[in-house]
Amino acid sequence: MTSIVKPRIVHHGLSRNRLGLTIRDYEGGMSTLCAGCGHDSVTAAIIQALFELAVPPHRVAKMSGIGCSSKTPAYFLGASHSFNAVHGRMPSIATGAAAANRELYLLGVSGDGDSLSIGLGQFAHAVRRNIDMLYIIENNGVYGLTKGQFSASADIGTAAKRGEVNEQPPIDPVQLTMALGGTFVARSFSGDKDQLVPLIKAGMRHEGFAMIDVLSPCVTFNDHEASTKSYQYTREHSHEVMHTDFVPPMPGIRVAYEEGEVVPITMHDGSRLLLRKVSDDYDPHSRGAAIEYIRTHQRKGEIVTGLLFVDESEPDMHGINSTTGMPLNELGFRSLCPGKRRLASLQRRYR
Amino acid sequence: MDPTKTEGTEYFHRVVDCQWACPAHTDVPEYIRLIAQGRFTDAYMLNRESNVFPGILGRVCDRPCEPACRRGRVEDKAVAICRLKRVAADNRDDIRDRLPQAPHVSNGKRIALVGAGCASLTVANDLIPLGYECVIFEALDTPGGLMRTNIPAFRLPASVLDEEIAYIVDMGVDLRLSHPIESMRALLEEDFDAVFVGSGAPKGKELRLPGRDDTDRIHIGIQWLESIAFGHVSSVGERVLIIGVGNTAMDCCRSSLRLGAKDVKVMARKPRAFFKASDWELEDAEEERVEIVVNHSPRAFLIEDGKLVGMKFDVVEYEFDDRGAIRDSRIVDEATFPCDDVVLAIGQENAFPWVERGIGIEFDKWDVPIVDETTYESTLKGVFFGGDAAFGPKNIIWAVEHGHQAAISIHKYCEGLSLTDRLPRGVNLTTAKMGIHEWSYSNDYDPAGRRIMPHVDLRKRFRKLNIEVELGFTADDAAAEVERCLNCDLQTVFAADLCIECDACIDICPVDCLTITHNGDADSIEANLRTARLNAEQALYVSGPLKHTSRVMVKDENLCVHCGLCAERCPTGAWDMQKSTVVIPYASDEASRDQQLCQITRKAG
Numbered sequence A: 001m002t003s004i005v006k007p008r009i010v011h012h013g014l015s016r017n018r019l020g021l022t023i024r025d026y027e028g029g030m031s032t033l034c035a036g037c038g039h040d041s042v043t044a045a046i047i048q049a050l051f052e053l054a055v056p057p058h059r060v061a062k063m064s065g066i067g068c069s070s071k072t073p074a075y076f077l078g079a080s081h082s083f084n085a086v087h088g089r090m091p092s093i094a095t096g097a098a099a100a101n102r103e104l105y106l107l108g109v110s111g112d113g114d115s116l117s118i119g120l121g122q123f124a125h126a127v128r129r130n131i132d133m134l135y136i137i138e139n140n141g142v143y144g145l146t147k148g149q150f151s152a153s154a155d156i157g158t159a160a161k162r163g164e165v166n167e168q169p170p171i172d173p174v175q176l177t178m179a180l181g182g183t184f185v186a187r188s189f190s191g192d193k194d195q196l197v198p199l200i201k202a203g204m205r206h207e208g209f210a211m212i213d214v215l216s217p218c219v220t221f222n223d224h225e226a227s228t229k230s231y232q233y234t235r236e237h238s239h240e241v242m243h244t245d246f247v248p249p250m251p252g253i254r255v256a257y258e259e260g261e262v263v264p265i266t267m268h269d270g271s272r273l274l275l276r277k278v279s280d281d282y283d284p285h286s287r288g289a290a291i292e293y294i295r296t297h298q299r300k301g302e303i304v305t306g307l308l309f310v311d312e313s314e315p316d317m318h319g320i321n322s323t324t325g326m327p328l329n330e331l332g333f334r335s336l337c338p339g340k341r342r343l344a345s346l347q348r349r350y351r
Numbered sequence B: 001m002d003p004t005k006t007e008g009t010e011y012f013h014r015v016v017d018c019q020w021a022c023p024a025h026t027d028v029p030e031y032i033r034l035i036a037q038g039r040f041t042d043a044y045m046l047n048r049e050s051n052v053f054p055g056i057l058g059r060v061c062d063r064p065c066e067p068a069c070r071r072g073r074v075e076d077k078a079v080a081i082c083r084l085k086r087v088a089a090d091n092r093d094d095i096r097d098r099l100p101q102a103p104h105v106s107n108g109k110r111i112a113l114v115g116a117g118c119a120s121l122t123v124a125n126d127l128i129p130l131g132y133e134c135v136i137f138e139a140l141d142t143p144g145g146l147m148r149t150n151i152p153a154f155r156l157p158a159s160v161l162d163e164e165i166a167y168i169v170d171m172g173v174d175l176r177l178s179h180p181i182e183s184m185r186a187l188l189e190e191d192f193d194a195v196f197v198g199s200g201a202p203k204g205k206e207l208r209l210p211g212r213d214d215t216d217r218i219h220i221g222i223q224w225l226e227s228i229a230f231g232h233v234s235s236v237g238e239r240v241l242i243i244g245v246g247n248t249a250m251d252c253c254r255s256s257l258r259l260g261a262k263d264v265k266v267m268a269r270k271p272r273a274f275f276k277a278s279d280w281e282l283e284d285a286e287e288e289r290v291e292i293v294v295n296h297s298p299r300a301f302l303i304e305d306g307k308l309v310g311m312k313f314d315v316v317e318y319e320f321d322d323r324g325a326i327r328d329s330r331i332v333d334e335a336t337f338p339c340d341d342v343v344l345a346i347g348q349e350n351a352f353p354w355v356e357r358g359i360g361i362e363f364d365k366w367d368v369p370i371v372d373e374t375t376y377e378s379t380l381k382g383v384f385f386g387g388d389a390a391f392g393p394k395n396i397i398w399a400v401e402h403g404h405q406a407a408i409s410i411h412k413y414c415e416g417l418s419l420t421d422r423l424p425r426g427v428n429l430t431t432a433k434m435g436i437h438e439w440s441y442s443n444d445y446d447p448a449g450r451r452i453m454p455h456v457d458l459r460k461r462f463r464k465l466n467i468e469v470e471l472g473f474t475a476d477d478a479a480a481e482v483e484r485c486l487n488c489d490l491q492t493v494f495a496a497d498l499c500i501e502c503d504a505c506i507d508i509c510p511v512d513c514l515t516i517t518h519n520g521d522a523d524s525i526e527a528n529l530r531t532a533r534l535n536a537e538q539a540l541y542v543s544g545p546l547k548h549t550s551r552v553m554v555k556d557e558n559l560c561v562h563c564g565l566c567a568e569r570c571p572t573g574a575w576d577m578q579k580s581t582v583v584i585p586y587a588s589d590e591a592s593r594d595q596q597l598c599q600i601t602r603k604a605g
């Protein structure tokens, strides 16, 4: 008998995090994606990052839409909350969840189809509202789940498995998010966990909307020679401009780095990002220059990766709207439902 | 690092930890799978090929395979390999028609074998089917050697011994019982083409202390056990002290209980970590309420009115270094233990009073014959040694392995061929992929714990000397235990040119033993492993450069549970699970090679 389910083996080499959990405690059900799908690697990177951050699994709400990518929340953090929304509608569900419980870590996983084709309108507003969440787009240039049609992120000139060539210009989620005022914008590759894991940690800790566009090849429908989203093409054309190391809050401990080469960024919870410039001419704090840089390199066929823009000073949705500091489910009945008289007085104000 | 060489035999054989550790290289995972399929007879025959005595060894083998078992590293307890061997033996059908037979005509060569222990019996087992006439001379009136005379019947029933010895004797051994060889010189003058000495290490060590010769209640362990086995001793005093904590001591203390002793103490000079006895023998003795007293070094036997009344000991305190080795010791006290009998179980030695010096067989400074470790030939051509007689006391499975190797040498010697030009071992690999999501073995990891061997009730087991204590696994035990085997012979075989570095294998591996990293020296590779390297004796596989990034695939063999998921999830088939079969040559393989060579030369001529 053959079993294709990953067995749970607590072996002697396993380490434990601050909560006493092993990485096994951050895993989920067995993936039903195609063997070799980039999405599975992103899943593994998420598991690794959350294990290292020692996030309590039950404090996370996983949000997704429809697509192979959107299926992946079933494959990590088995012991957390989850909502699998209709196609392209995850951002509004996430907005509601964020409004209701600001203490949950919201982790959205979507696809290029889910976020840039059918769900583009929803996505744009989540960025605009600066919802406090990590939003990962597993970008493979196709609708994997429906067998490989081009998505809105397909590049001009890339060919489908059967040979037809895409003629329409792509939507680049990175440039789009920056243009919409996104406060944490990154791009990475499923095949580069050294880069991706710290980005996920940083995105989890960012207060506001953190978008990571992860190039994540569809091994079944978009990994051939004429594809611009294959493993090989992505490896050959990606170009890291800004490497990020994530340093959790460690009171009293100074982190050593060489002045000038490394830009430190302190986050709201005291953790720090050490941005190491791989390209001298890149500035992750200037929205305009960053977009210009990415466009220029895009024209040369280069895929710019790393933490491309970050701004820790913008308020998130709760800050903008001065909402209550507590999750709604922790407010007492009287504050949530102040009674007829208060309702009547509220209504009088609008008469 | 350079890419690891997996061609040849060594790499993949080593991965099968149990088979590598077994002196006779028993194909453990394959026989366990046969048991899992209910093919007990096939499992028995596969065992017999290498270890010759599966029923015996399924009870009393020293089982070096078990400490080596990977399962014991992944969790805490090894697979009950030895117990499963007994399952095959207990449930087999009549196998006599599957045994090799002597050809109708002999090849005209006669071999003399001294002693009918497991070593000589193995030589006969291998040579008779090739047409050799094997004459075994045995001093006692029954065959089996120490397996009969020293291993007590409550561990190894006579019927099991009789049956497995008969398989060999019935092939046509000329067994001359009660026929001690008293002169090697005389034997060499007889009409034999080669001589094999399998006479064991028959001398028990003495303990020369005051009072030793003033009583007849001090016994030498191995002689005493032999006397019990033959019914010459049938009782012992109420209080017995056993000196030494090896396996012989365990058999002596447990035998004492069966002869009527009420208070049995095993006296150890050192702390528990230094005991020579196997863990399971210690456990079994302690289950029978034998007390083990540590840190007592014998000083004198106490005799009153010509009667043994007790023993005096020095109480020793030890100091240890960081590694736990003894750095220093001092005597802190003395203690007296009253007793009626003392059994000395402090070791065994070789003794060859019947081998004349100066006839070409050279002895070293410990008076042990000089024997070649590959060919088992002594310094006299045509005279071979094996078993305890060769390199001092070991165990049955080593004696069997010596027997196989000596048989090869004897055959080559008789054919006039070079003894050192031996067939090499080999490894055959065949893919285990049967279809989509289908592999040819049960790959699931079953977290079940090791099954416990059921024992005869403590109140019942002492009634007779020969009540076998271990009852054998039940069908349920066996069915659960076989699933604990990790199938280490299903090898992960990597083809670097197929890998697209998608990480699927790395992500799925349940024990995190795979890593893709930049190549470098051993230290830098080790530093980048996903799981720290816990066991430097286990191989680290390093692939050639991968085609996209020139990085390398690294696998730490230590904890791999051979689940096959890396191959299952690999989109390109870069990982494949392949069943390995280690090919171990026996005398019969050498003989068929000789025959083929003969035919080739004849054709050429």
Ligand SMILES: Cc1cc2nc3c(=O)[nH]c(=O)nc-3n(C[C@H](O)[C@H](O)[C@H](O)COP(=O)(O)OP(=O)(O)OC[C@H]3O[C@@H](n4cnc5c(N)ncnc54)[C@H](O)[C@@H]3O)c2cc1C
Residues within 6 Å of the ligand: B060, B061, B062, B114, B115, B116, B117, B118, B119, B120, B137, B138, B139, B140, B143, B144, B145, B146, B147, B150, B151, B179, B180, B181, B182, B198, B199, B200, B201, B202, B222, B225, B247, B248, B251, B348, B354, B386, B387, B388, B389, B393, B394, B395, B396, B397, B399
């Ligand atoms: C108490 C005890 C318990 C043991 N328990 C275990 C165990 O649980 N598991 C295990 O694997 N091993 C065990 N051993 C070790 C094991 O029994 C031996 O290693 C093994 O039997 C060696 O086999 P052999 O064929 O070399 O010699 P032996 O078994 O010693 O056989 C030698 C034979 O040669 C005969 N012989 C000797 N000299 C002559 C002569 N001149 N002419 C004719 N015949 C002669 C002897 O009578 C004997 O029958 C134990 C040993 C002892 C002492």
Ligand SMILES: Cc1ncc(C[n+]2csc(CCOP(=O)(O)OP(=O)(O)O)c2C)c(N)n1
Residues within 6 Å of the ligand: A066, A067, A068, A069, A070, A087, A110, A111, A112, A113, A114, A115, A118, A138, A140, A142, A143, A144, A145, A146, A151, A218
């Ligand atoms: C409303 C609606 N329209 C269309 C579909 C069909 N559909 C399912 S998945 C999918 C595209 C998913 O693409 P993407 O988000 O890129 O995910 P991938 O499978 O590539 O990871 C589409 C169009 C649907 N399920 N629901």
Ligand code: SF4
Residues within 6 Å of the ligand: A032, A033, A034, A036, A037, A038, A039, A068, A069, A140, A144, A145, A217, A218, A219, A220, A221
């Ligand atoms: S179809 Fe593509 S995206 Fe979907 S699981 Fe398969 S490889 Fe991944």
Ligand code: SF4
Residues within 6 Å of the ligand: B492, B505, B508, B509, B510, B511, B512, B513, B514, B555, B559, B560, B561, B562, B563, B564, B565, B566, B567
């Ligand atoms: S067979 Fe493959 S996946 Fe399974 S433990 Fe071994 S290396 Fe890991």
Ligand code: SF4
Residues within 6 Å of the ligand: A036, B498, B499, B500, B501, B502, B503, B504, B505, B506, B566, B569, B570, B571, B572, B573, B574, B575
């Ligand atoms: S799954 Fe196969 S192709 Fe992917 S990294 Fe592993 S060996 Fe390479």
Ligand SMILES: [Mg+2]
Residues within 6 Å of the ligand: A067, A111, A112, A113, A138, A139, A140, A141, A142, A143, A144, A151
């Ligand atoms: Mg897609």
